[in-house]
Amino acid sequence: MSSEIECPVAIVGAGPVGATLAAALAARGVPCAVVDAQPLPPMEVAGFDGRAYAIALASRRVLEEAGVWARLPIEPCPIEAIKVADGRVGEAPSSLDLDFDAFEVGSEPFGWMVEARALRVALNAHLPGLPGVRVFAPMTARAERREGGATLSLADGTVIRAQLVVGAEGRRSALREEARIRVMRHDYGQVGLVGAFAHEHPHRNRALELFLPAGPFAQLPLTDLGSFGTSTLPHASAFVWTERRAVAERVLQLDDAGFARELRRRLGDWLGVIEPIGRRWHYPLTAMHATRYVAQRLALVGDAAHGMHPIAGQGLNIGFRDVGALARLVGEAHARGQDVGRPALLARYQAERRPDALMMIGATHALERLFGNDVGVLRLARRLGIAAVDRVGPLKRFFARRAMGV
Incomplete structure (x- = not known):
């Protein structure tokens, strides 16, 4: 009716x-x-x-x-610090990096990781x-x-x-x-890979943003829930990984051990042993x-x-x-x-x-x-630029507040 x-x-x-x-x-x-x-x-x-x-x-x-935030059934994980650095796959990030601390800007974190x-x-x-x-x-x-x-x-x-x-x-x-x-x-000719991994060492509510030649790679802290699925590792983070299509197709076909190796080549060793958890999601990147x-x-x-x-x-x-x-x-x-x-x-x-x-x-x-390339002179210029922002307080606070959306 x-x-x-x-x-x-x-x-x-x-x-x-x-x-x-x-x-x-x-x-x-x-x-x-x-x-x-x-x-x-x-x-x-x-x-x-x-x-x-x-x-x-x-x-x-x-x-x-x-009235939605109070109903979240899983505690969101605050992002209290962000390290931004230029890098290359398999190498340590540049020491000319940018470290954001939310509490240098105000009394609130930059944001929170909320599970979908x-x-x-x-x-x-x-x-x-x-x-x-x-x-x-x-x-x-x-x-x-x-x-x-x-x-x-x-x-x-x-x-x-x-x-x-x-x-x-x-x-x-x-x-x-x-x-x-x-x-x-605009089609970037790239694929975004999204997922999560369990890890050995605590993330201490820190996020990492690496600018790699194929695109950015980010590690974002998740709330610790003890065991995620079959993993016995105690901590967890999300990743957002930009990759060229051909490489993304190959990486997505790897087993968990191979996928973990590729993650660690980009992430480094600071979180210790890592293990992929949940599904791997991917989508073409366009604006x-x-x-x-x-x-x-x-x-x-x-x-x-x-x-x-x-x-x-x-x-x-x-x-x-x-x-x-x-x-x-x-x-x-x-x-x-x-x-x-x-x-x-x-x-x-x-x-x-x-x-x-x-x-x-x-x-x-x-x-x-600017960051999605491996041209030597541009790589040096952006590393110097990142380091310069880290040393200019007002500019650093401006970028931090933009990240907060305020």
Whole structure:
């Protein structure tokens, strides 16, 4: 039996960004509907699969305001220090490095490592109990946007009438395509490898970012949970590893012992014995940016609007900044009894978010171009540059605060 629902906002996409936006709107008293083509994962904490997110300080604040952070079932691991260095595979990193200490900047860590399973469980547990939030998943929808409002027609016959539709379906956003919003793309010819490993020595909440000729390699600290799967090693870290496609294909075929050897050739010996845990994830690395973030009765958030190289680990964090801005603007308008999908509000959202995301895409692209090579003179110049930043306090603090997203 079909039904009709009216609410100010309809969100298409229930991933981390879309679901967090729904929670953030509910926290501001804005009713909304969430539609996703995939079923929501189960509420229980699944087995560790190797995926984790680096959540910046600004993103944590968004998650706290949305009521999500307090529901995380696994304690996030703070990132309290970051070592940045230039290097080559199989060699010790350059001694001309850059050491960031979060507590030289303020009283908070740079960020926190949150396991993907923990964030998913927190969101799934939080959404059903929120007043004014309706979730339809798995469900497909057809959107119609007109000057006076928007309509989502669901496959089960339900009709959702809203003032604003939000596209949060990721890089292949159907709403973006339907609105004929063009995107600019760049293929880096690289593969991103993501996963985790157990290790012998404690990481002491330190992260490592190595700039290697094929691309950056990062070790990021995870919360110690004793035993991860079949490993008896007591500590764990995540890795984000950029590699050329041909090399990535070869590495992904290695057994655990061979994969561990390749990890250690890049990581070094400071964490002692290591052992891969969870699954190995990989994806092609491309940058993408929508020429507009808005259209009639439509706003894009997260990967529907932008995607960038993982060299700075800011992709999801930029999406959470979209959430913070849109939830604030919509919440203020709703509290005043205004139309939350009107052109003036959408123009303000785009003016606030598009330059920030574009700047981060440009910065990550420039870093990849500068560090993703093995040219001797450039290698020396960047090592000297890293060392110079380490010695200039105000500049060092500027980069640290950008990493926090504040």
